[in-house]
Amino acid sequence: MTYEPVIETHGLTKHYGSVEAVRELSLTVERRRITGFLGRNGAGKSTTIKMLLGMIRPTAGTGRVLGYDVADPAQSLEIRRRIAYVGEDKGLYGYMTVAELIRFTRAFYPDWRPEIEARLLKDYQLPLGRKVKAISKGMRTKLALLLALARRPELVILDEPSEGLDPVSIEELLQALQEVRDAGTSVFFSSHQLSEVERIADRVLMIDRGKLVMNTLLDDLLNNYRNITVESAAQGPMPTFDLAGVERIRVRGRQARVLASSNVEGIVAHARSFDAVVQVTPVNLRDVFLDIVRDVP
Numbered sequence: 001m002t003y004e005p006v007i008e009t010h011g012l013t014k015h016y017g018s019v020e021a022v023r024e025l026s027l028t029v030e031r032r033r034i035t036g037f038l039g040r041n042g043a044g045k046s047t048t049i050k051m052l053l054g055m056i057r058p059t060a061g062t063g064r065v066l067g068y069d070v071a072d073p074a075q076s077l078e079i080r081r082r083i084a085y086v087g088e089d090k091g092l093y094g095y096m097t098v099a100e101l102i103r104f105t106r107a108f109y110p111d112w113r114p115e116i117e118a119r120l121l122k123d124y125q126l127p128l129g130r131k132v133k134a135i136s137k138g139m140r141t142k143l144a145l146l147l148a149l150a151r152r153p154e155l156v157i158l159d160e161p162s163e164g165l166d167p168v169s170i171e172e173l174l175q176a177l178q179e180v181r182d183a184g185t186s187v188f189f190s191s192h193q194l195s196e197v198e199r200i201a202d203r204v205l206m207i208d209r210g211k212l213v214m215n216t217l218l219d220d221l222l223n224n225y226r227n228i229t230v231e232s233a234a235q236g237p238m239p240t241f242d243l244a245g246v247e248r249i250r251v252r253g254r255q256a257r258v259l260a261s262s263n264v265e266g267i268v269a270h271a272r273s274f275d276a277v278v279q280v281t282p283v284n285l286r287d288v289f290l291d292i293v294r295d296v297p
């Protein structure tokens, strides 16, 4: 199976006046995988997605989605035609009923998957006869998801898709995303919910204050990342950790906490050569996220 990228950016940057919303973002999103785009409120997730869709122009850098240039108006039109997008503004035709809107949308897409439509209609219990403008926010999100997933897009981009959904609906959403991935759709979704990213993502991209701070396969993170706590000997110097595999160090007094992505044995051996007491513990996505984005020394 090939994993050539469906999204590729190099140095993608967006300034709003003096606000650096996205800073030199270079990333790839692989085909047929679920990529979670994680970051705190205001980290730059929506701005990145809007640039990928050609809704706003980058200040600098380049981006390609399905091979099309995001900064070229004609090509970005092709991006929007070929991918499915579920964003903050659901952009639905409010004057139609739910059933009319599904029928209307279905007509545009020869690859429409009636089985997904039927499944999600049943799961989401959408009120077919109600006008779209009269249904709840959560229902509108579900309807937008149904319309996006049933048309079998090559790539679906979702900006915080679980926003406004109840826990049961979130569960159904996560299952639906896994199903479309298994059927060949590439999924790129932003979220600040660690648990949902941890549940379904193959790869995790983490953005903080506009910068990409982590890009790893989730399995790789769980299997290879470790927290290494180093308690330096009372008389001895605190070791320095200019070593391969060190992602982050926090030093407090005589204790250092090292987040390592690889080379754990090398880092431990280095710390022990300073007579330090060393403890190695596994990490989960929450630990890493908090470690990377929290403003503590």
Ligand SMILES: Nc1ncnc2c1ncn2[C@@H]1O[C@H](COP(=O)(O)OP(=O)(O)OP(=O)(O)O)[C@@H](O)[C@H]1O
Pocket (backbone or CB within 6 Å): 016, 019, 020, 021, 039, 040, 041, 042, 043, 044, 045, 046, 047, 048, 192
């Ligand atoms: N149109 C705009 N004009 C000025 N500043 C903006 C604009 N849009 C976003 N920003 C700023 O850019 C930064 C990134 O915002 P963005 O909406 O991309 O973050 P986000 O990660 O999607 O956040 P959230 O999870 O809260 O939706 C924030 O500081 C935000 O205030």
